[in-house]
Amino acid sequence: MQIRLWNHNLKVRLIGEALFNMLFWMYFPFITVYFGAALGNHIAGMLMAIPPIFSLLGSLLGGALADRLGRRPVMLLGASLQTVMFALFAVSSSHWIDYAAFIGIGLGGAFYRPASTAMVADLVPTQHRREVFATFVTANNVGSVLGPALGAVFFFHYRQELLWTCAAVLLLYTIALFTTVHETFPRMTMAKNPADSTTIANVWKEQWKGYGIIFRDHVFLIYTLAGIFALVPIMQLDLYLSVYVIHHVPAQPLFPWHGDSPLLSSTEIYGWLLGFNGLLFVLFILPVTKWLQHWRDRNVFILSSLLSGVGTFALGLNTHFWFLFIVTIIFTFGEMVRSPVTQSFIARYAPEHARGQYMGADSLQGTIGKFLAPLTVTLSNWVPPMGIFSIILVFALISVGLYVWLFRIYVEESAEE
Template identity: 60%
Template structure:
């Protein structure tokens, strides 16, 4: 689908999301260090466990809000909350207020995201969704690659200027949503609205998500996602530990007596840089390559390829082999990203698409919560055993994906979508 043929909603949001994500990655990697200096490592480690839980609740609420009142109100609320919290962070003279502002930033993003993803599905033909989601993934990862490098300067030396820039950008994005983004909530969703009193709203939300989590197919899908997220999170957890502890400093390049050497920490930095660069450069080509593949095959291949790449890393400490295996697991990781949103958008009933998008985020929150188990295992077992565990969870994930698509064949959720569209007309 040519970018010039995109709906105006998508064009505005791609630009806004990419700009904001660049700013996000200029402060996010350093926030734990910031609060560690402010509160001490022990307190900071406990404090950092709270924002993901708040964001999980925000994601569920954002999904409910986007289905009940519209994608646009949920996105406006999320963008406004982020604007307000950035300003509070910039004006604050208290570390506790800064911590509350940081929680609020995560909450605003969590409320915004399900409606934003649902809107992509609302305005994009089913056959084009993978490529559109892949374009959004590319925009996000441009920020993830360049943001930390810029943030290492601006966050520590010009923090207030950075925070005010974030405030202005999110405010302008809020205005753009208000002025130019149109509502895309399907008519079938509007018919499901109930009373507006708080007890009725809370009861309706609990009932709605109760139905979703009792959906056997979706529950299996979330469990598979939790397992593979545990593996994906090792890029920032056990992989960092392994490279630092077991990979020696070594020569990367040598020519006529000239050598270019990397320390253990630099080897890990290059692996992360390669991972990020591949995400930016290869999400679109890889998505195009697998465009005709069913979601089933892509999800299974992604899990196994990532797990195999990580397992092979545990077999070597040679820097060039580490780079090769990084390419392997990165292809597995990036091939999955556009497909997950595409699958949920097709599987979910149109009237509950936002809530399904919000509920799908549960796999990431739970996976991140469980992921540190590898650090615990590393104190008892060898690296090969730990990498074997990482490979095992990806194999189990692929088995669950097989079961998901055994219960619901590929053509079945297309029939579900056609049924919902007929209801709208």
């Protein structure tokens, strides 16, 4: 589906989200370093475990409100909250206020995302959803490639200017949402008896009742478990892979067959692998999504788990720079094929009246995955590298088994209906 054929809502959001995402990656990778320098690494480590909890609660609440109030108001709420929090971060003279602002920024993003994803599902026909979601992922990954390189300069030397720029861009984007984006919420799914839900207590009760129904949906539960196990290998790029490369991969020439080749340190090798991963996403996610557009979701999920698991495991087989580059291609493609299919699967599976709630509940995969994935770093104090890579492979294989089980049940239930 060509961009020129997209709904106006999607075009506005693609530009706004791509621009903000680049600014996001100019500060986010350095936040832990910032708080570590100010408060100590031990305290910073504990503090960084708290924002994902707020993000999870924000996603659940944002998804529920998106089904109750509409997509547009929730997106405006999330973008406005982020704008205010960036401004607070910029004027703050206290590290604790900085931390509160950082949590507020994450909370605003958590409100925004389920409503944003639900709006795509509202507007895009089923057969084009993978491609549209892949386009958004591509735009976001352009920022993840350029942002850290720029942020290494701007965050530490021009932090206030960077934060004010983030606030200004979000303010302009909020205005654009307010003036040009129209509501896509299907009106027939409005609360049947709004008068019974006017108090805050009734709103919360109704929303959590809705999530209770979702979490009793055994197909969705298996899907969530499979996603958690699948994400543990995928998340290792920023976790154990950094530890492994820096501590176990020796410095070596970039072109060993050339006598005057520059020598890369272990840290530089990791940086190259990280940048290569982002570049692959930008260049290939759309072509790969088109290539796999006729594949069943089941096969794409299984392929993703196998590629990410086997690719990550293979990292431990050799420390040669170019071997690591080849293996990076394998596990990156595992992550790449998964992203658009995950969003399109939920968009199709979720009932229209609860699409926002399902999008919000889908964030459980990432939140729980972020808690489990760092265990590999902790275990590396006692377990050798091949042991860690074997554990990662086991997680991937478990996810494959869960996806096979999931689609057996899903097909059977679909057939019965």
